Every structure is written in structure tokens, then in C-alpha cells.
Amino acid sequence: MGFAALYARYSSEEQRATSIDDQVRRCKALAAQHGYEVKEELIYSDAAVSGSAQGLDKRLDYHRLLEAWDERKFDALVVDEVSRLARDVVEIAKLQVKVARTNVRLLTADGLDSASSGWQLLFGIKGAIGSHFLEEHRHRVVRGMLGQLERKFMIATPPFGYTAERIEGKDDRTTGTSWRVNKHEAELVRRMYTMRYEGASYAQIAAFLNTQGVPLR
Numbered sequence: 001m002g003f004a005a006l007y008a009r010y011s012s013e014e015q016r017a018t019s020i021d022d023q024v025r026r027c028k029a030l031a032a033q034h035g036y037e038v039k040e041e042l043i044y045s046d047a048a049v050s051g052s053a054q055g056l057d058k059r060l061d062y063h064r065l066l067e068a069w070d071e072r073k074f075d076a077l078v079v080d081e082v083s084r085l086a087r088d089v090v091e092i093a094k095l096q097v098k099v100a101r102t103n104v105r106l107l108t109a110d111g112l113d114s115a116s117s118g119w120q121l122l123f124g125i126k127g128a129i130g131s132h133f134l135e136e137h138r139h140r141v142v143r144g145m146l147g148q149l150e151r152k153f154m155i156a157t158p159p160f161g162y163t164a165e166r167i168e169g170k171d172d173r174t175t176g177t178s179w180r181v182n183k184h185e186a187e188l189v190r191r192m193y194t195m196r197y198e199g200a201s202y203a204q205i206a207a208f209l210n211t212q213g214v215p216l217r
Contacts, residue, residue, distance in 0.1 A: 002075030004036035004107075007065050008045040009084045011055075020045045023080040026109045031078045034107060042074055051087035069104060076105040082112065082126040092127035096120060154179050160214075161189045188212060 008023035024043060031038050044061040056062075062085075068074065077099075079085055086092050099106050099114050106114040112122050145155045153176030158164050162179040169175040188209070195205050 001035040002037070003042060003073070004031040004034075004038050004076040004078050005042040005044065005065060005068060005074040006031070006038060007062065007077065007079050007084060008043075009049060009051065009059070009062070010047060011050050020047060023084065023109075026080055027078040030107055030109050031076065034076070034105075036076050036078070038078075042068065044068075051083060051085070056086075056088070056091065069098065069102065072102075074104065076107060078107045079109075081108050081110045082123060083129075086127070089127065092124075096123050096127075099123075148176050151176060153177055161185045188214065 006024055006027040008020045008027065010019035010023075024045070028038055044065040046059040046061045049055045049058045065077075069077070082092070085095055098104075100120070104114075106112065106119075106123075108126075110126075112119060112126060114123070148155050151173060153167070154164070155177075158179045161182060162185070163182045164177050165180050166177055167175060191208070192205050195208065200208075
């Protein structure tokens with residue numbers, strides 16, 4: 001029947017490197033089930049990258065997939081689920097138009113087949129669910145971060161001069177991360193301020209830090 005391209009992705013929130021292998025395995029089986037051949041050069045994947053609009057530029061293999069799509073290098077696209085392609089409603093809409101315009105068959109392991117009648121409705125529903133999940137996840141993350149701040153814990157990487165210290169409490173309310181002063185780095189910070197006060201340039205301060213072996217952050 002032709003060639004199929006595969007695309008797999010897992011998000012930075014999930015942190016499951018094996019997810020790529022699992023998705024590719026399921027997609028290969030689905031492609032074979034429908035009579036498509038899968039070439040290795042038509043397998044695309046992006047690891048630890050969000051499907052949101054903000055993560056779009058970082059998804060290098062996704063853009064390679066779109067280029068191959070425009071060049072008509074495959075007849076079908078197989079993914080584990082629609083949300084692997086995108087969780088952004090605008091990108092999802094673009095993909096739906098692209099499928100319809102190019103007649104590339106879209107197959108997903110969770111039941112979508114663009115060769116079936118009414119696939120656009122199912123595609124839209126699955127896309128909306130994926131987008132809603134992202135918004136819900138973002139809300140939960142922000143809520144959790146604000147809660148940690150209210151409990152006097154820190155939520156960001158400590159700046160130079162401080163070290164992160166994990167505090168294990170008796171429950172979630174008393175467990176978190178705090179910053180403690182790093183005496184060695186704090187002394188260097190004081191030295192930088194003194195040098196600047198005495199007229200040293202930023203280049204001179206940078207040179208001083210290099211002599212102290214301070215790594216870039």
C-alpha cells in the first residue's frame with residue numbers, strides 16, 4: 001500500500017525515555033496491520049519536549065516530519081495518539097487541514113483512521129482533550145508552586161551564592177526545598193561588589209571569576 005512515517009514524543013513532564021521505544025513499537029505494528037512499509041529514515045521522535053506551542057521550536061524531528069510530508073515521502077502517518085503530534089489547538093487545526101489536503105492517511109494506536117467517515121470530528125475531540133489536559137496540568141503545576149512558596153519553600157534554581165537543600169518533613173506540607181548560603185560563593189559575591197564599587201569593569205570581574213574557576217551558569 002505504500003510507505004508510512006512514524007512519529008513519537010514524550011514530554012519533559014513525563015521523563016520516560018522508554019516511552020519513545022514503546023510508541024514506535026506500537027506504531028510499527030499498526031502500520032504493518034494496514035499494509036504499510038516503514039523505513040528507518042521515516043521514523044521521527046522528539047524526547048523530553050512539550051507538545052505545547054512553546055515547545056514547538058524545540059521539536060526538531062517534528063519539523064523534519066513536516067518537511068518530508070510536504071515532499072510526499074510517505075503515504076500514511078502513524079502515531080500512538082493525536083496528542084503526540086500536538087497539544088496546541090492551533091497546531092492541531094493545521095494538522096487536520098494538512099491531512100485532508102494531502103490525503104496522507106493518519107492512523108493512531110488509540111483508534112483514529114482518517115480513511116474512515118467522520119474522522120475529523122474524532123480528531124478534533126482527541127485534540128481538544130489533549131489541549132485541555134495540558135491546561136489542567138499547567139494549572140496544577142502553578143497551584144503546587146504557589147503552595148510551596150506559601151509554605152516558605154523555594155521553587156527555582158538557586159542563584160550563585162546559594163545552594164539548594166532538600167528538607168524532608170513528616171508530610172508534603174513540611175517537605176520542600178530551601179536555599180542556604182554557600183559561604184565560598186557568598187565571599188566571591190561580596191568580592192565582586194567590592195571590585196565594582198572600586199571601579200573594576202565587568203570584563204575585569206569576569207576575568208577574576210575565571211581565575212577562581214567559577215563555571216558558567
